[in-house]
Amino acid sequence: MDDSDIIELFNKRDEKAIIEAERKYRSYCRAISNNILQDRESVEECLNDTWLNAWNSIPPHVPDNLRMYLAKITRNLSFNRYKSAMAIKRGGGKISAVLDELEECMAGPSDVESDLIMKELGESINQFVHTLSERDCSLFVRRYFYVESVQEISAKYGITESNVVVSLSRTRKKLKKHLEKEVYLV
Template sequence: MEDHQIVEMYIQRNQEAVIQTEMKYTQYCRSIAVHIQHNLEDANEALNDTWLAAWNSIPPHIPKCLKTFLGRLTRNISLKRVRSENALKRGNNEIKVIFEEVENWLQSDQDLEREVAEQELTEELNLFLDSVSDIERNVFVRRYWYMQSISEIAEYHGFSNSKVKSMLLRVRNKLKKRLEMENYL
């Protein structure tokens, strides 16, 4: 079933929308949740919360890309679960490392969310990602969106761990410079 048909079912409040969403996007959303939570049971709970959040969000929100919308819901729900369980303090090292990689230059005296609307920052990030190579974009998205480990990314691309780390450092530095030039930092 096409995404626009599924979205239309949500708008009409047809419960078949949830069934179709689950059939089409469980594998995609589960992979996001598992990478963040590192636990299949918790990931499956996050999926149930994702389907409910989609039901509650559509309408009034009408997503342009259902896959991206569901991925974002899953990611946010999974991250919220990790935070609420204090997983960062108890040793979920991969997520802790990911946050530490960017936290030092995202901190400022001003609250970034109050200064810049989320949409503007998203657009700037998308423009930045369009300006880097396909490989750099793929590595960056795998690390900071899907929260994959360095070794998973290296294995996928056939790179060494050090090459992935180096590439991520270069891309983060490019992003930081761009955000500074555009007065986001």
């Protein structure tokens, strides 16, 4: 079923929308959540919450790209579940590594005063990502949106892990300069 047809089912409040969205995007959303949580039960709970959140948000929101809309919901739910779990049991892991890598480019939570600033920051990062070469953009998105490991990225692109690390480091430095220019960092 076409995405526009699925969105139309959501708009009509037809429960078949959930069935069709899940059928089409379950594997994709599961991969995103699993990269973050790496726990089958938690992933399944996030997927169920994804379909419910989509149901509750469409309408009034009508996404331009259903696949990315569901990916964002899944990613945000997975990160929230991860943060919750880490508040209970402090520990390391892949998410901590990803967040540590990006920390050098981002302002701390106490520096961001409102949701509006966060939205503008997100738009600025999105603009930055679109200035990257196709390869650098793919590496950056795979690492920091899909939370893939350096090893996974290396295998997908047929390049060394060292090459991935260096490329990501250079991109983070460019992002930092971009954010400083945009006055998100001082």
